[in-house]
Amino acid sequence: MPSLRDITTWQPLLRLLHAAHADTLSAPGGHVAGQIGPGGWSVPLPYRPPQPGRSALISDNQEDAIGLIVEALKKDGSDGVSFVVEVASAPGRVRLHLIEPSSSVEPGVATAHPGTLLLADGALPEPVRRLPDPVPGAAPAASADVDLLRRTLRERLQDAVGASEEELAAAEARLGVTLPPELRALYQVVRGRYEDWDDLRDPYDTIGCELFPLSEVYVADAASREVLWQFGAMDAVETGPEHAVQQLVGSPGWIVFGDNGGGDRIAVDLTPGPDGHLGQVIIIGHEGNIGAGLVADSLTDMVVHGHFDGRPVPKVERPPLVAYVNRASLPSIEAAAHPGLEVLSIGVWEKEPLSLAPVFDLPRLRTLSAYPGTLADPCEISRLTHLEYLELPPAEWRVLLDAGAVPTGLLAAGIDAHRQRDNPLHMIALANEILTLYGRPPITGITVLEGAAF
Incomplete structure (x- = not known):
């Protein structure tokens, strides 16, 4: 070998x-x-x-x-x-x-090149840390009908093998959550084991998704969705009154029971958004870091009535939590600044370098990313006291290091190195200076x- x-x-x-x-x-x-x-x-x-x-x-x-x-x-x-x-x-x-x-x-x-520098043990991007908001008064949809769902499944899947009460209890103990009534009714009729289906038949057409065996049902909390710092730090969780589904990385109330056949997970939602229903069916995309979409207001609605497209989400204009200032998007940092701003990304810029003064006092600004040469004075970054993640080119990091102006509260940092021009060995030396400031082990391997x- x-x-x-x-x-x-x-x-x-x-x-x-x-x-x-x-x-x-x-x-x-x-x-x-x-x-x-x-x-x-x-x-x-x-x-x-x-x-x-x-x-x-x-x-x-x-x-x-x-x-x-x-x-x-x-x-x-x-x-x-x-x-x-x-x-x-x-x-x-x-x-x-x-x-x-x-x-x-x-x-x-x-x-x-070095990836994201981890400056605090176990630190996660803010969207990954976000838990669902309580929604007082959330209730099942009017379409939810456990008896109708169970009866319809038995009529359409007459040879199906259902899960026993012992198997259901074991699943609940493993998950640490009580299965909602409709999901429990589904598995009482069809337990989803692959060996139960002859000639490669399965209940996809009846249920509307590839049903997982009861032993493979899982809770899609934030930990189940791997989100790298360089992506998670650039996202923001935003759930408005118009949303049926909370736009989270994951939730302890998302119980995954199937797949759409393309890698997207189908789940029952026990932590709905303000315009949602307890026990609604959602789809969790495998290509995104945040959010889920509504499939149906209930399992009954999906299985019995064949509803798979959810409801349209009204378009609501509000200041963006993630702002992009560049030659094709926002024309200035002033235009990006508002009290709720969480992420500021400064991209390709062909005018005079920019001052960060308009965002000095913003209480929620936690991420800054800047393209080479876009900052009039990189040391202004020290005035952004709530930063958790900072991504800068090597030259701007050099200015901060030489001036002793690297923010002290960062949880993670990125060096935006050009793949061809910047030697990774030089970037490692720079990364080790930053890691040393935070008392972190240097890159030595x-x-x-x-x-x-x-």
Whole structure:
């Protein structure tokens, strides 16, 4: 089996990288970087077919070359490795830096640069921490009819096997919640075990979703929906009076019992929004970080009456909790500022750099992200006393570090490095300065190997 720290494991990939980036690697300070994990990789290589007249070699095929490294990762039980390739001092040789995961860093997405710096133990983005608001007076919809639901299911699924009272009680004990009456009635008729269905038949057409076995029903709380800091910090939870479903990351009242066949979860909702009903059916998308949509006002409404589209949500204009200031969106920071603002993102900007003065006193501003050169004075960031997450380019971080103006209350931080221009090794040095300020362990898992470039 290949070893991750053996240069021969990397040699086929190094040859491909050198052939594809010879000019870059020969330039002063030139480097090539990437990331490889057991389930995927981001490596800057074009596809190159084998030369005519001879068999393909491992050095021709990037999937085979990367496959050697994936096997080494699996052997070591590693979640992944980032790498940086530079030219060594000896002619025809390269220096390979292997960067292993750090407990102080949330892995980046498809990049060798450091991901989010975790500046406090166990800290989570504010949307992930958000619990559902109480909705006094929430009640089941008028369409909810346990007897009608049970009777209809028995008529349509005459050969179905239902769950026993012991099985239902065991599920409730495992979940830590009492199953709502309609969901309990559903499983009393059909327990959802795969072995109960002959000829690959299942109750999809009758129920309206792929029904999970009772043993696989789960609570879709916030922990069930993995949200990286770099995405969660840029989102905001906003549930208005017009919403039937609270727009949360997850809720202890979302009981998932099925799937739509495309990875989106179907759940009964026990923590509805202001315009919702207790026990309504919702869909939790697998591509988003926040929110869920209404499917039907009740399980009876979905199963018996075939309603799957919910109700339209009225359009209500209100100041955005997440504001984007750039050449195509809001024209100024003044236009973004209001007391409820939580996230400010400053993007591509072709005018004079901006002052943060209009948002100095905003009580809920917890996230700031800024594009290179957009801030007139990066040290103004120290006036934003409620910041939890700060994402800046390297130059702006350098200004804050040199001035001793890095905010003290951050929970996480991001370095917005350009993938090609900024050497990940330099970004790691910068990241370690920030981590040291917060008393966090630095990034130290770097192994340096040297080998032939071709």
